[in-house]
Amino acid sequence: MKYVEEFRDRALAERLAATIRAEVDPARDYNFMEFCGGHTHAIFRYGVQDLVPANVHFVHGPGCPVCILPIRRLDDAIELVERHGVILCSYGDMLRVPASKRRSLMSVKAEGGDVRMVYSTLDALDVARKNPDREVVFLGIGFETTTPPTALAIRQAEIEGLTNFSVFCNHVLTPAAIRHILDAPEIDPAQAVRLDGFLGPSHVSAVIGSEPYEFLSESYAKPVVIAGFEPLDVLHSVLMLIRQVNEGRVAVENQYARVVTREGNTRAQALVAEIFERRAAFEWRGLGSVPDSALSIRESYGAFDAERRFALSAKTSREVKSCECPAILRGVKKPKDCKLFGTVCTPDNPMGSCMVSSEGACAAYWTYRRAETLAEMAADRACVAAGLEDAA
Amino acid sequence: MSVMESIDREPGRRPTIRPDERVTMSHGGGGRATAELIRRIFAPHFANPLLEQGHDVARLERPEGRIVVSTDGHVISPLFFPGGDIGSLAVHGTLNDVAMGGARPIALTAGFVIEEGFALADLERIAASMGAAARRAGVPIATGDTKVVERGKGDGVFITTTGIGVVPDGVEIGPDRLAAGQAVLLSGTLGDHGVAILSQRQGLEFGTTIRSDSAALHRMVADMVAAAPGLALLRDPTRGGLSATLNELVEGTRLGIAIDEAAIPVRGEVASACELLGLDPLHIANEGKLVCICDARDAEPLLAVMRRHPEGREAVRIGSVTAEQPGFVRMTTAIGGTRIVDWLSGEQLPRIC
Ligand code: SF4
Numbered sequence: 185m186k187y188v189e190e191f192r193d194r195a196l197a198e199r200l201a202a203t204i205r206a207e208v209d210p211a212r213d214y215n216f217m218e219f220c221g222g223h224t225h226a227i228f229r230y231g232v233q234d235l236v237p238a239n240v241h242f243v244h245g246p247g248c249p250v251c252i253l254p255i256r257r258l259d260d261a262i263e264l265v266e267r268h269g270v271i272l273c274s275y276g277d278m279l280r281v282p283a284s285k286r287r288s289l290m291s292v293k294a295e296g297g298d299v300r301m302v303y304s305t306l307d308a309l310d311v312a313r314k315n316p317d318r319e320v321v322f323l324g325i326g327f328e329t330t331t332p333p334t335a336l337a338i339r340q341a342e343i344e345g346l347t348n349f350s351v352f353c354n355h356v357l358t359p360a361a362i363r364h365i366l367d368a369p370e371i372d373p374a375q376a377v378r379l380d381g382f383l384g385p386s387h388v389s390a391v392i393g394s395e396p397y398e399f400l401s402e403s404y405a406k407p408v409v410i411a412g413f414e415p416l417d418v419l420h421s422v423l424m425l426i427r428q429v430n431e432g433r434v435a436v437e438n439q440y441a442r443v444v445t446r447e448g449n450t451r452a453q454a455l456v457a458e459i460f461e462r463r464a465a466f467e468w469r470g471l472g473s474v475p476d477s478a479l480s481i482r483e484s485y486g487a488f489d490a491e492r493r494f495a496l497s498a499k500t501s502r503e504v505k506s507c508e509c510p511a512i513l514r515g516v517k518k519p520k521d522c523k524l525f526g527t528v529c530t531p532d533n534p535m536g537s538c539m540v541s542s543e544g545a546c547a548a549y550w551t552y553r554r555a556e557t558l559a560e561m562a563a564d565r566a567c568v569a570a571g572l573e574d575a576a
Numbered sequence: 577m578s579v580m581e582s583i584d585r586e587p588g589r590r591p592t593i594r595p596d597e598r599v600t601m602s603h604g605g606g607g608r609a610t611a612e613l614i615r616r617i618f619a620p621h622f623a624n625p626l627l628e629q630g631h632d633v634a635r636l637e638r639p640e641g642r643i644v645v646s647t648d649g650h651v652i653s654p655l656f657f658p659g660g661d662i663g664s665l666a667v668h669g670t671l672n673d674v675a676m677g678g679a680r681p682i683a684l685t686a687g688f689v690i691e692e693g694f695a696l697a698d699l700e701r702i703a704a705s706m707g708a709a710a711r712r713a714g715v716p717i718a719t720g721d722t723k724v725v726e727r728g729k730g731d732g733v734f735i736t737t738t739g740i741g742v743v744p745d746g747v748e749i750g751p752d753r754l755a756a757g758q759a760v761l762l763s764g765t766l767g768d769h770g771v772a773i774l775s776q777r778q779g780l781e782f783g784t785t786i787r788s789d790s791a792a793l794h795r796m797v798a799d800m801v802a803a804a805p806g807l808a809l810l811r812d813p814t815r816g817g818l819s820a821t822l823n824e825l826v827e828g829t830r831l832g833i834a835i836d837e838a839a840i841p842v843r844g845e846v847a848s849a850c851e852l853l854g855l856d857p858l859h860i861a862n863e864g865k866l867v868c869i870c871d872a873r874d875a876e877p878l879l880a881v882m883r884r885h886p887e888g889r890e891a892v893r894i895g896s897v898t899a900e901q902p903g904f905v906r907m908t909t910a911i912g913g914t915r916i917v918d919w920l921s922g923e924q925l926p927r928i929c
Contacts, residue, residue, distance in 0.1 A: 194838060197911035231913020415911045531921035542854070552915040555904050 193416065200419040201235040207426055214240045215378055216425055217515055219362060220327075220385035221248030221543025222413050228552040230415035236422060244548075246361055246470055246513040247385060249326040250277045250541035254469045256501040257354055258283040264321055264352065265289075265297040268494045271315060272352075273308035274323040276301045281537045284501045305337035312341070312349035321490045324351045329387045331355045331479065332452040335459040338481065338488045352490040353481050356466060358388050359396045360477035366404050368471070368514060379515070381425040383418065384410035386440045393448025394438050401434045412440040459485050469503075469537065470513030507536035512545050519549040520561050526554060593617075597696035604690070604724025613722060617700050621707030624716035626683065634718035636683055639742040646673035647738040655702065655732050658772045659787030662735055663706035665863060668792045669814070670739040671713055675794035676810045676866065678749040678801050679741030683718040684710060686737050690722065691730035702733060713792045715739075741794075746805050753808035754831055756899040759875035761868040763796070763882055764789070764890040766818055767846040770860035774853065786845050791864030796885040800868065803881045809869040812862070819858040819917045821867055822905045830902045835895030835917070837910045859920040869897060 208214065218224055224244045227233065233242065246252050262283055264270045272289070279290045279301060293299040298318075302308050305322060312320035324334040334351055341349040362382065384397055389410045400406045407428035411421035421439040428435060438444055459482060466478030481489035503509070506524055511517035519525050519538070529535035531547055538544035542551075549557045593616070602609040619627070626634045650666040660668075667684065674681040686706065690699065710717050743749075768789040775786060797810060813821040818840075822833050842850075842857045850857050864887055870878055875893050882888030898906075905917040 194910060194912045201912075228915060230909045230911050231915045232911070234913035235911065415909070415913075419911070551918045551921070554918075555901050555906075555916060 197235060197416055197419060200416065200423060204235075204240070204419070204423050204426060205237055207423070207430065208237050208240060209430060210237075210239065212239065214380050214426060214429060215243050216241070216381050216383055216422065217243040217245045217365070217379050218383040218411075218418075219245035219247040219358065220383075220388065221251065221541065222385070222387065223383055223411065223418060224248070224545055224548050225543050226413050226415055226418055228548040230418075231552070232415055232418050232422075235419060240422065240426070243379065243515040244512070244518075244545040245365070245382075245515055246468065247327065247358065247388075248513075248538070248541050248543040248545075249330070249356070250281055251509065251513060251537040251544045252356065252361075252468045252470060253278075253281070253325055253354055253537065254467045254501070255283055255503055256467065256499065257352075258289070259499050259501045260496045261289065261321075261323055261352060262287065262292050262297075263496055263499075264490060264494055265292055265299060267497075268319065269298075270319040270321045270490075270494070271298045271300060271311060272321050272323055273300050273302045273311055275303075275325065277541050278323060278325060280534060281540045282504065282534060284499070286504075305333045309337055309340060309344075309346065309349060312346050313344075316348060318348060319493075320349050321494075322349070322351045323354070325354045327356055327358050327385070327388050328391045328456075331456050331460065332391065332449075335455045338459050338485055339455070341488055342485065347487070350488045350490040350493050351481065353460070353479060355460065355479045356468070357462075357477050357479070358385060358392070359399070360474055361468065361471060362397075362400065363404075364468075364471055364474045364477065365514060366400075366406070379406065380429050381407035381409070383421050383425070384408050384436070386410065386412045386417070386444065389438075389440065389444040389448065391449050391452050394436055394444055394446050395448070397436045401436050405434050407434050408436045410436070410438045410440050410444050412443070458482075468513075470510035504535045509536035509538045509546070512538055519546040520557050520564065522546070525561070526550065526558055593696045593700050595695070595697055599690050599692060599694040599696060599699060599724055601692055601724055601726065604722060610722060617696065617703050618720060618722075621700075621703040622686075622710070622717045622720070623707075624718075626716050626718040627720075632719075634683065634685075636718070636740070639682060641742040641744055644674060644677040644679045644741045644743055645738065646670060646677070646741075647736065648673055649734065649736045651731070651734050652773070653731060654773070654776050655698070657776050657788055658785075659768075660790040660863075661702055661705050662733060663702035663704075664709040665788075665790050666735040666737045667706050667709035667713065667715075667717075668790050668863060670737040671715060671792045671794050672812045672863075672866070674739040674741035675792075675797040676749075676812055677741065677743060678747040678797065678807075678810065679743045679794075680798055681713070681715045681739050681741040681794050683740045684715055684737055686717050686720040686735060688720070688722045689730055689734040689736075690724050691732055692724055692727040694732055699733065702735075706735075709792070713794065715794075744801065744805075747801050749807065749809055751809060751825055754825060754829070754869060754897055755808070756831060756897055757872055758808055758869050758897040759872045759893050760822075760833060760835060760895040760897065761870065761875060761879060761882070762818070762840065762892055762894045763793070763866045763868070763888045764864075765841045765843050765846065766813070766862060766865065767842055767850065767857035767860035769863040770817070770855075771846045771849045773861075775849065786843065786849065789862055789864035791887050793864065793866055793887055796882060796888050797866070799881050799885070800878055804870055804874040804878050807868060807870040807874060807878065809867075811867045813865055813867055814861050814863060816920055817857070817859040817861060818867065819856070819905065820919055822917065823919050825869075826897075826905060827903055830899070832898045832901045832903065833895060833905045834898050834900075834908070835905065836908045838908070839892055839894045841890050841892060856920075858917055872896070
């Protein structure tokens with residue numbers, strides 16, 4: 185605990201905040217995207233915004249694995265349960281995410297579908313061992329951090345000859361998504377958000393290293409600081425980004441050097457490469473089809489690939505119409521821009537994925553800042569009303 | 577012999593329970609087997625004159641003051657955990673509910689629903705722990721009931737306890753007494769009970785020495801009420817943790833509560849376990865802690881009283897009742913930012929009290 189407390193020290197935080205205040209250029213704005221949902225959560229959980237000046241903005245990125253899974257894939261998972269009668273094992277967060285027609289894995293379970301919440305891939309293997317006469321599918325989601333455990337499970341299933349176990353693979357890749365955001369039209373300086381730099385993911389980077397971000401400084405001239413998850417890490421990284429911007433430097437810097445190296449965890453990378461290969465493209469909620477942004481299971485391990493084992497029908501999957509998750513995931517809108525926020529959509533009754541995961545932006549605003557957010561929404565509405573009156 | 581003498585008496589010798597003995601349906605049938613179960617398991621541990629009246633009812637003397645009643649069902653899993661078991665928990669939980677009304681508990685009742693096949697030795701362990709908890713608290717278990725359900729229709733043992741207590745005149749405790757400027761006190765560390773239970777759960781085993789804080793708080797409360805009869809409110813932050821307790825108080829009212837994260841005591845191990853499991857100590861159940869809201873000038877004297885009791889040794893002031901941001905609980909975070917302290921959303925972790 186000592187170790188953790190060191191990174192939450194109030195006096196240290198105040199010193200960092202004072203340095204940031206002294207160094208920011210009041211004449212400009214700083215827009216930094218924290219890619220990772222873990223950072224979004226830490227920023228809100230500790231009120232990091234309160235320690236930085238008002239012209240330093242956090243733009244919340246799409247790094248919340250639950251949030252970016254398109255509804256279509258969730259509908260597919262439901263089909264695995266209902267049409268193919270499999271036992272579907274999933275991490276808990278995924279159960280409450282709304283699928284088409286206001287359904288969710290939770291409601292499927294309540295209607296009698298065999299959906300089980302697991303804490304790890306090992307639990308899912310256990311379910312497969314205990315139910316040899318049933319098909320057991322693990323719903324694999326997540327970025328580079330959750331991929332190695334899924335790879336391990338597949339290898340273990342192969343060693344044990346667990347022929348009733350397979351994975352519905354939705355593992356995605358961080359760097360491709362960042363590239364896509366920078367290529368997207370909204371990020372054009374003429375359009376909505378100008379991004380001045382990135383807070384790079386910490387756990388993901390522990391696996392892939394810092395090298396995969398170098399294209400950001402090289403091809404896009406964007407500063408990157410790989411940041412730890414503790415609130416002081418975030419503050420420190422913000423200071424490092426501000427310095428790069430002020431000095432006109434562009435580099436990949438590593439604030440989280442206590443864990444992240446340039447090469448990353450090469451053993452984990454090798455394991456992942458043995459079992460997975462890149463998909464040509466993958467659909468992300470909010471980002472659309474992103475080239476080279478996800479993994480599928482290699483043919484040599486095809487027996488463990490639920491997509492090969494079970495025929496999945498074509499479907500027209502629908503999001504809730506006014507849900508702004510897609511724009512929020514691209515960083516061009518904030519939860520307060522969604523008219524469902526806090527009225528129709530709350531964590532107890534989520535309309536979109538961003539309200540479900542604790543790493544989702546809507547859930548973070550709701551849980552930690554809803555008093556301010558609801559007040560801002562009311563003020564925005566009053567503004568619009570006044571504008572309409574003026575126009576009339 | 578007075579009630580107190582009787583319940584202080586150690587249980588005498590009794591026939592031993594064999595490890596292979598199990599609860600059967602006939603133990604709940606109301607016939608000889610039921611009587612036998614009560615004679616062998618419950619009577620020796622619960623022994624007190626109220627029980628020994630041998631009626632279907634327990635007759636209490638009419639006390640001075642107003643009477644409060646509180647009831648609570650206990651369905652905890654696992655039944656035995658570091659720092660306690662379902663028996664002591666059922667006693668402490670209900671004593672605390674009574675005490676939070678500012679009352680002095682005078683009697684308890686206990687209803688058991690036991691699953692067929694449950695080991696008699698385990699039942700005895702639970703009865704012994706309940707009896708000991710009641711004796712330590714100085715409050716007799718005045719009457720009880722036993723039912724057996726078929727195998728598969730229960731989960732070992734469920735216990736419902738009811739407590740009766742007396743509120744001294746002049747003590748008016750209740751949420752309507754809250755006012756801006758009052759102090760919010762907490763009797764000690766958060767999260768010990770919930771994390772102790774979680775640490776025993778299958779699939780979540782992690783090495784820890786955290787023990788449940790399960791304890792009876794009525795003696796500390798009696799001293800607090802005597803020291804500051806005007807105190808506004810007492811609550812035990814059980815299910816849903818401190819955040820649920822505080823939110824319940826202000827939601828829908830014209831008041832808010834502001835607390836300071838740095839002031840809230842959390843054991844290092846509890847904090848690390850929460851970190852690991854992605855939980856917030858503010859959401860975790862406690863079974864031996866209380867929150868007290870009082871006039872700001874009573875805060876220090878009350879803290880001094882609390883700290884004289886083992887259950888209140890780490891008592892601190894954690895915040896204030898405010899008129900700003902009504903309806904919300906706000907917290908200054910460890911690093912000096914601010915945020916709302918929200919109810920836990922989604923599912924409560926399964927059955928920890
Ligand atoms: S508030 Fe709900 S509906 Fe609106 S964008 Fe967020 S998740 Fe979607």
